[in-house]
Amino acid sequence: MRTTLLGAQTSLQSSPTQFVEMLRHGSMSVEWYAPEVVDLQQPHEQDELYVVVRGTGMFRNGNTTHPFGPGDVLFVPAGVEHRFFDFTADFGTWVIFYGTKGSEIQ
Known part of the structure; x- marks a missing residue:
């Protein structure tokens, strides 16, 4: 399998x-x-990774907020409220969902 930007x-x-x-x-x-x-995202049923390709801004992940930019990888556990905000117009990210619904066993 293969995909491209x-x-x-x-x-x-x-x-x-x-x-x-x-x-x-x-x-x-x-x-x-x-x-x-x-x-406008809502919490997801699976764990997820964001791999930011372009753009900058801020990311809220549960109770934590931090800046993001190209090359950053962001992890969000299943069910956690999260959101990108104050992002540039060129913002784009790969999103990888994986594991069982409700999150991976740690």
């Missing part, structure tokens, strides 16, 4: 949402996410 950006242009799924295998799914102005 260009393929993801092209697919997103024809999507009615701010994200598009690009790969899936078992419990793992990879999406390209590029919100416009406001991040």
Whole structure:
């Protein structure tokens, strides 16, 4: 399996949402996410990783808030409230969902 940033950006242009799924295998799914102005996400049922490709801004993960930029990897456990905010117009990130619903066993 393989996907590319260009393929993801092209697919997103024809999507009615701010994200598009690009790969899936078992419990793992990879999406390209590029919100416009406001991040409207709700907590997810699976653990997730964000791999920021472009843009900068702030990220709230539960009770913690910190800046983010290209090259950052952000982990969010299943069910935790999280949000990107004050992000630049060019912001885009890979999102990788994985594991069982309710989070991985530690």
